[in-house]
Every structure is written in structure tokens, then in C-alpha cells.
Amino acid sequence: MNAPVLAAARFVDLAVPWWAWCALVGGIAVLLVGDLLVVHRHPHAISVRAAAIESGVWIALGLAFAVVLGVVAGGAASGEYLSGYLIEKSLSIDNVFVWAVIFGYIGVPDRYQFRVLFWGIFGALVLRAVLILTGVALLARFEWVLYVFGALLLVTAVKVARHSGPAVHPERNPVLRLVRRLVPSTDEYDGQKLFTRRNGALLATPLFAVLILVETSDVVFAVDSIPAILGVSHEPFIVFASNAFAILGLRSLYFCLAGMADRFRYLGLGLGVILAFVGVKMLLVDVVHVPTPVSLGVIASVLAITVVASRRAERRGVAEDPSVPVTRRSPHVPT
Numbered sequence: 001m002n003a004p005v006l007a008a009a010r011f012v013d014l015a016v017p018w019w020a021w022c023a024l025v026g027g028i029a030v031l032l033v034g035d036l037l038v039v040h041r042h043p044h045a046i047s048v049r050a051a052a053i054e055s056g057v058w059i060a061l062g063l064a065f066a067v068v069l070g071v072v073a074g075g076a077a078s079g080e081y082l083s084g085y086l087i088e089k090s091l092s093i094d095n096v097f098v099w100a101v102i103f104g105y106i107g108v109p110d111r112y113q114f115r116v117l118f119w120g121i122f123g124a125l126v127l128r129a130v131l132i133l134t135g136v137a138l139l140a141r142f143e144w145v146l147y148v149f150g151a152l153l154l155v156t157a158v159k160v161a162r163h164s165g166p167a168v169h170p171e172r173n174p175v176l177r178l179v180r181r182l183v184p185s186t187d188e189y190d191g192q193k194l195f196t197r198r199n200g201a202l203l204a205t206p207l208f209a210v211l212i213l214v215e216t217s218d219v220v221f222a223v224d225s226i227p228a229i230l231g232v233s234h235e236p237f238i239v240f241a242s243n244a245f246a247i248l249g250l251r252s253l254y255f256c257l258a259g260m261a262d263r264f265r266y267l268g269l270g271l272g273v274i275l276a277f278v279g280v281k282m283l284l285v286d287v288v289h290v291p292t293p294v295s296l297g298v299i300a301s302v303l304a305i306t307v308v309a310s311r312r313a314e315r316r317g318v319a320e321d322p323s324v325p326v327t328r329r330s331p332h333v334p335t
Helices: 003-009 018-039 048-073 075-106 110-141 145-162 174-182 206-230 236-248 250-257 267-283 292-320
Strands: 195-198 201-204
Touching: 018 110, 018 236, 048 075, 048 236, 048 250, 075 110, 075 206, 075 236, 075 250, 075 267, 075 292, 110 145, 110 206, 110 236, 110 250, 145 206, 145 267, 174 206, 206 236, 206 267, 236 250, 267 292
Parallel strands: none
Antiparallel strands: 195 201
């Protein structure tokens, strides 16, 4: 038995009926629409306390799905889901900090940021679904793609570990420049609208430009996260579900963490270790089999160590010089 076939045999293979996919997609749609039309129907600035409560609710929903999956499909399926969920959630923290840079560059009022992120999350879900199905199809047809993904993760791991925060320069974004050149735009806001009419002409508002930046940044992060999740599961249903539930809570997570990049000074190192672990696991799949519980334990442990070490480093910095804000001492705030 060759390596890719052996690898496939070591992952969960579910015969997911069509109604299960409909239930998953329908449930996600209900959550998104309910969040938009009920919880955040009117534009308003979201407080850190409210964002923390919402984040807790989204995390509880993600963990509840793991329980349901465990009951219906078994512990192995639930373990793969949780591994993918933790990978996507941890990698998405960098994405949150990038959003903060984008909103600051454009100067988006706080009360309008949620609507942009809503459409950004919607676009991200569609993009991830396409990339996941493509990745699974490639793995099933071309055996060597498994090793390409593994090598890609190792290269990405080194880059992420060396730079805790991604360098972001919205003014250099070629997609944004192209959109501004091709799409008639205005510098004035019209509430939460992406497009508005001025003297009979349909013009894009600054929020449309922000949405373009958010979506293009997600493409970059998806290139890293999708191969990483395919390293812990090859089942499309599990991979998509773990991505979806992790992404759904990103908006509330943004309002919790946007100004706290300096408090996660070892985040890049931790993410680099996780990506390297998954990359090595994929490259050595025909030599060493890492059980799903072990993978889950490694990912959770690295995240826990990263958070604890970052907090201790922050406290040491404050103790050394209480008069200097931590944000001025940290070299890792994305710029």
C-alpha cells in the first residue's frame, strides 16, 4: 500500500448524506442571518464586554457541534474536527490583527465595522468551501500533493515564527488599486451601504474598498490554513465544519482582540510550531502515524504555552518599567 492510500486509511472517512450537508449549511445560514438581522440589526459600536459574551457563545456552538459529531460519527471524527477547529481559530488571530490595520488605514467608524465583517465572513465561507473541495480532490487524484502541502506548511512555519505579526500595507494592495481605478467611488459614507447613489450615479462607498481588502487578506490566510487542516482530516464535511465554526466567531473576536496584538508577542512562534508539526506529520505519513488524540493534544498544548508565555512576558515588561505602555515596547504589532 503506497503512502497516500495509507494516509487516507488513517483518517476518518464518512458517508455523509446530502441532508447532513443541507443541515450544516442551513444552520450556518440561520446563524449568520440571525446575527445580522436580530443581534446587530442597527449600526453601533460593539463594546469589549459584549464582544466577549458573543465570542463565548460562538465558541460554545463550535464545541457543541463537536459533541454532536462525536455522538453521531464517533470520537475519531470529533477529534479531527476539534484539531481543525483549533488550527483555524489560532491562525485566524493574525487575520484579526490585519483587519485592525485595514480599518485604521481606511478610517472606518466603529459602528460600521460589523457590517463589513459580516460580508467578509460570508465571502470567506464560500472561498473556504471551494478551496477545501479542491484540496480534497487533489489529494484523492494526485498522490504527491500531500507532500507539496507538507513542504508548503514547513516554509510557512518558518516565515510565521520569524514574524509574529504580518506586515500589512493596504495602500500597496494591487486589488484595491484596480478596484478604485475600475469602480466609480466616493469618499463619503452612506450608513452601512457598500454602494450609494450620487446625482443618479451608482458609486462604491469606502466600505466596499474595505471589504475588498478584507477578502483579499483572507485569501492569503486560507492558503496557509486549508493545507494545515487537510493535515489532520481528509473528510470534506469535517474540514468545512471546523473552518465554518471557527470563522463564524471571528467578528466578535475582532472586537475583543483588535487592540491587543502586543499581548500575543509569542503568537507567531506558537503558530509556526503548529504549522511545522502538521507539515512534518504530512511528510512522514508513510513512516510515522500520529493518532488524532495526539495531534489534538499537541495543538492545544502549544496554544496554551503560547498564551501563558505571552502573558508572563507582558507582566515582566510592566514590572520592569510601569510607566511605559506595553504597546510601545512590543515589536510585533502589525504595521
